[in-house]
Structures are given as structure tokens and as C-alpha cells.
Amino acid sequence: MAYEKPELTMSEIEKVLWNHLGQGAAEITPLSGGNISNVFSFILEGKDYVVKFSDLERAYETEQFVSNLLLDQGIPFPKCLGLGRTNQLTYLIMERMEGRNLSDCTAEEQTRLMPEIIGILTRMAEADIGGTNGYGWIGPDGNGSYSSWKDFVIAVNAEDQTGTFWENWHELFRTSCLERDVYEEIYSRLMTYVPYNESNRSFIHGDFQQWNMLSNGTRITGIIDGNCMYGDSLIDLAVLDKHMPWCDVINTYQNYQKKARIVTPNFEERLIGAYYFKGLDGLRFYAKMGWTEAYQDTRHFLLNLKA
Structure with a gap:
């Protein structure tokens, strides 16, 4: 059986964003791409962000280190804002890059x-x-x-x-x-x-x-x-x-x-x-x-x- 990415309801996504960033996340929209993650964009206080979900337990633990390493090298890589778990899924919140x-x-x-x-x-x-x-x-x-x-x-x-x-x-x-x-x-x-x-x-x-x-x-x-x-x-x-x-x-x-x-x-x-x-x-x-x-x-x- 082919691998399928985890499914989430809108209420589950909203709960994660509420718990991590507080009230105000709007225009939550699924994004294409990603073979093992479900990715959504959203807007908070006029700024663009992304949240990713995976059913792999430690899927995103390294991204904070990688983000700092590459940004120090002058490479445009998104800054990490939050990492956590919800309903057996790992999630990561990041700034959204232009383009x-x-x-x-x-x-x-x-x-x-x-x-x-x-x-x-x-x-x-x-x-x-x-x-x-x-x-x-x-x-x-x-x-x-x-x-x-x-x-x-x-x-x-x-x-x-x-x-x-x-x-x-x-x-x-x-x-x-x-x-x-x-x-x-x-x-x-x-x-x-x-x-x-x-x-x-x-x-x-x-x-x-x-x-x-x-x-x-x-x-x-x-x-x-x-x-x-x-x-x-x-x-x-x-x-x-x-x-x-x-x-x-x-x-x-x-x-x-x-x-x-x-x-x-x-x-x-x-x-x-x-x-x-x-x-x-x-x-x-x-x-x-x-x-x-x-x-x-x-x-x-x-x-x-x-x-």
C-alpha cells in the first residue's frame, strides 16, 4: 500500500496555532508539495507563516539547528518559531518565505x-x-x-x-x-x-x-x-x-x-x-x-x- 500523508481537520490545525501563537491566525490554506508532510500557510498580524504536520515522531527536531546554520551562511532558509506534538502528529511552525x-x-x-x-x-x-x-x-x-x-x-x-x-x-x-x-x-x-x-x-x-x-x-x-x-x-x-x-x-x-x-x-x-x-x-x-x-x-x- 502506498504511503499517505496524515490527514487533519481545520479545527485541529487551529488548535495548534492557538496554543502556540495565540488568537488571530487567518487564511489557513493547504500547500502543495511535501511527500511526508501536510503543509499549510496562514497569516498572523499581517505576516505569512507555514505549519507542517508529520506522523513521524521526530520529523522536525533538527530544523532549528539547520535554520540557524544556513541563515548564518546567508542562505534564505525559514526561521523556526515552534515545534510540538498533537494527536500523535509532530508539527513545526516557520516563517513563510517569499515566492x-x-x-x-x-x-x-x-x-x-x-x-x-x-x-x-x-x-x-x-x-x-x-x-x-x-x-x-x-x-x-x-x-x-x-x-x-x-x-x-x-x-x-x-x-x-x-x-x-x-x-x-x-x-x-x-x-x-x-x-x-x-x-x-x-x-x-x-x-x-x-x-x-x-x-x-x-x-x-x-x-x-x-x-x-x-x-x-x-x-x-x-x-x-x-x-x-x-x-x-x-x-x-x-x-x-x-x-x-x-x-x-x-x-x-x-x-x-x-x-x-x-x-x-x-x-x-x-x-x-x-x-x-x-x-x-x-x-x-x-x-x-x-x-x-x-x-x-x-x-x-x-x-x-x-x-
């Missing part, structure tokens, strides 16, 4: 904005994380959850995912289009590239694509959401390339790096490792969501990926 989803812009607008997007990706990778340690998912304290990138890769692909979005995910081999032999083949290839990615530790947005960017058509006005982690920043580049292939992402990135005189050691190997890492997770996700066409496209890309 609309980049996905709603034309292909020409998206292509024109790609150099700016690459600049944002580069600044995220340069964020000061020297006071933190670890790899993988970022915790509320700002540290990664694993001692090495290899440990993280093994953990996120393990069968036991109790208490997470991927609990009982091996059932997908039986109930969905997810193929065990294909999954195991890609996983084997991924592990051969782990050493290339492991030597690079930066902030990673984790879902850096047009649905998580806002724009007014002439500039990027906000970066939102994310599955934030520490590891190789080329993972964000791989996500961007696979979601926006019409924008010549890789060439734009390499030209940007060249002009900025930034050297990227083992670029090709690290990028292939990034494709395998995100692509493998994509296979599971598309299977769970019932998105067969996206599954088949990703399957074809990964199996034909050449070193």
Missing part, C-alpha cells in the same frame, strides 16, 4: 537560475560545521548520527528500521515493484564508492530540488525542507541533476567551481557514489509511494551508470 515553488517556474526560468542555485549549493557545502562531529542524519544537537559515512550507508539500508518511515521496508520486495536483486546489485556498487565519498564531510540538504526551492521568477527566494545530513556535498548535486536534467546541472557546477578556483578531488567517483546513494533510496521511496514510472526510470539509470 512560489521553483517547480512552478518555466524551464527557461529554472535554467536561468541554475548558476544562482549552484552558488547556494556551494555555500551550503561551505557552512561551518567544525563544532560538530559525525556523519549521516543531523540530530537536534547538531551532530551526525554515525561515526563514519560507511556506518551510515549500512544503517540506512539495514532491514531493521523500527520507528522510522522505513519500518518493515523489506515487505516492499513482496508487495511493490521493488526488486531484491536490483536493490542488492546497486547496494553492492554503492559500497565500492563509499571510500571516495567518506573523505568529504559537509552539510547536505538531502533533497535539493525544485520542489524545495522558492523563486519569484528572477531569483531564488528560499530553500525549504530537506533530509539534512553530514557527508559528501556532491549528494546534493546528484539530486539536483536527476530532478532538473534540462538545466545542464553538472556543466554549470563545474564552470562555477572553475571560476571560483575550487578544486574538487575525485569528482567523477564521488558523483557516481552520490548517484548510487540517492538512487538506491529513491528506488525504495518510489516503490513505497506506488510511483512505478519513477521507479523504472531510476532503475534504468542506476543499472546503466558507468564508472
